[in-house]
Amino acid sequence: MDENKPVRESIFSKTNLKPLTDPLSNNNPVIVLILGICSALAVTAKLKPAIVMAISVTVVVALSNLIYSLIRKTVPPSIRIIVQLVIVSFLVILVDQILKAFVYDVSKQLSVFVGLIITNCMIMGRLEAFASNNSPWASFLDGIGNGAGYGLILIIVAFVRELLGSGTLLGYQIIPQAFYNAGYVNNGLMILPPMALILIGVIIWIHRSFNKELIDKN
């Protein structure tokens, strides 16, 4: 990608970095645009699958943005959705095979949710809204930024759920035995699906109290 460096501004200029940093807070795909929740929440009961999921989605969204941006001028608009689906499913198959080969146990825990990256609204949204009319390098950075914004929320939710639900992080015991002896009990509700939704709701609440301009008018 470095070859298009001398043509315009430098590759890490402000305009190029905007798509990278914007999705972390003000344009966060999960809590502001409400995209990509489908495959997000079910993997957050433990931290490790959430991290693997975040990395996989980042890889897929960045590479699909890059590929689609490279061919954006040759794809006729009427068939663009199916072209996008093919690119994304090709990348997801690669990710799935790599996960099965190197981290089999996590791949088992993620089960169908790796396949569901294909229908992740966030990826289609980025392809449609950004990669179809921006240069490859900017699209790649946009993909990394959105993947990171998505991963950030996933990891925050998984962190809270695993810490409070199992007293561990990444499988290591964090809450000391002395607490349990003193009567502390893990919050079993945190492991169950509803808490993921409620935690996202609380994150949105906190985030919007600090960013007043994001509050819904109606």
Next chain:
Amino acid sequence: MQDLINIFVRSIFIDNMIFAYFLGMCSYLAVSKTVKTSNGLGLAVIFVLIITVPVNFLINKYLLSPGALSFISPAFANVDLGFLSFIIFIAVIAAIVQLVEMVVEKFLPSLYNSLGIFLPLIAVNCAIMGASLFMQERGLQTFGESFFFAFGSGIGWWLAIISIAAIREKLSYSNIPKPLHGAGIAFIITGLMSIAFMSFLGITI
């Protein structure tokens, strides 16, 4: 028969697409502003599910699963095309959604008008793809099982979106903290509804 009913009830209440697996959340949150439109989307999802899942079931059983191709020749007994399932499932779903849209437009114009814009959107609804992937992962054995699984999942999704839409219609009269308006409160309500649905856990027929 017994296990078909069991699969049906299980997929509506216990393995509910939204409350247990969060599938189809994007359109669930975006479209659930009024009961009328949510009803249309819910019906469209049921409709597409009961067509795509059985079709994908047949494809999975006779083409993709390990050794499935042995009916052509014994030489193919070791072929496992499972790695192709993602791309084939999504292609089948996209094609069927397109086909259903054209057929419904031609023969059932009133249904087409009520489903309207929702049909094309459904191709990228996670619930549709998710149902096909669950069908493969849980290893459903017969065509009937896959049909009832799809039907139950669809009804579960429809039930969920109608209830949240009804609650959100009433919610506009209540005084909730400003930063929670819109998406925030919808998440928290879905979480509470999900807790309510957990009371169905353990039901077997």
